[in-house]
Amino acid sequence: MIKEKIVEEIKSCEKLLIGIGEEWNAKETGDIKELYEKLNRMIQGKDYFIVTTVTDGEIRKSSLDQKRIVAPCGNETWRQCSKSCTKDIWEPLEIPDDICPHCGQPLTGNTIKAEEYIEEGYLPQWNAYTYWLSATLNKKLLLLEMGVGFQTPTVIRWPFEKTASINNKAHLYRIHGSFSQLSDTVKGKADAISENSLEFFRSL
Ligand SMILES: [Zn+2]
Incomplete structure (x- = not known):
């Protein structure tokens, strides 16, 4: 049920912000390339931006639009x-x-x-991201946070909560095997899914 809802919301949102965290480390999964290609097919044609804290560079080899990706951790x-x-x-x-x-x-x-x-490696894309983000305020924004724990919460986790809390049309899905809890600031605008985000996404 929640999976169908997410797929439907991806189709109907105006802006799509995706956060990818440590659960997506390629060292822990054999099918990371397929998963990025699946993501690319799912969000094809959407106005999206991806922020990732994963540093293995695998996302750079995918078909995803590289101008819509920032990797602040390098x-x-x-x-x-x-x-x-x-x-x-x-x-x-x-x-x-x-x-x-x-x-x-x-x-x-x-x-x-x-x-x-x-930091010069990611700063141009960071500027592109903040510019993109500034145009989401009054738009129907879907935030999909997958596998982001507390290794570097200042990059995705906390800013995503803030972005969701200040946008009246925003909805946040936080998917994580052990850290899916939400802060009070996003009550009623967010869903926590306590499942490993890779497994969840594979079956989406
Ligand atoms: Zn040197």
Whole structure:
């Protein structure tokens, strides 16, 4: 019943905001590519934006519109200097020996786990996201939050609650195996689904 409702709301919403969190880490699932392709088919033609905290870069290889994705926690397949001597970021295999051409130190993944995270990797898309978000205020907005726990709640979880609470036409679905609880600020505008979001989405 709730699944049919979500599919129907995806079709009828004007704006669709999707949050993807740690449950979607490819290391824990074998069919992540298929799931991103399924997501792409489901939201084809919608005015959507995806915020993800997953850093494995798998979403970048999918058919999803890359201009509608922001990954504020970074991308392991993009490389940066481990000593952050430069703000340069390199594509996978652009530097075959994985050594910084400026200072000779090893490169590391361009993610929040780097000693000094070079945020320039995601900032242009973050600006695109905040611009997109500013146009959702009086629109019928569906927020679909899948697998976002408390590793970095300031990126998706708390802002999504705030966005839902200030928009009268918003509806939030929070799907998570163990952290689906909702704050009081979204009472009546949100549903918590206590199920692993990957399993839930597979059967959607
Ligand atoms: Zn360097």
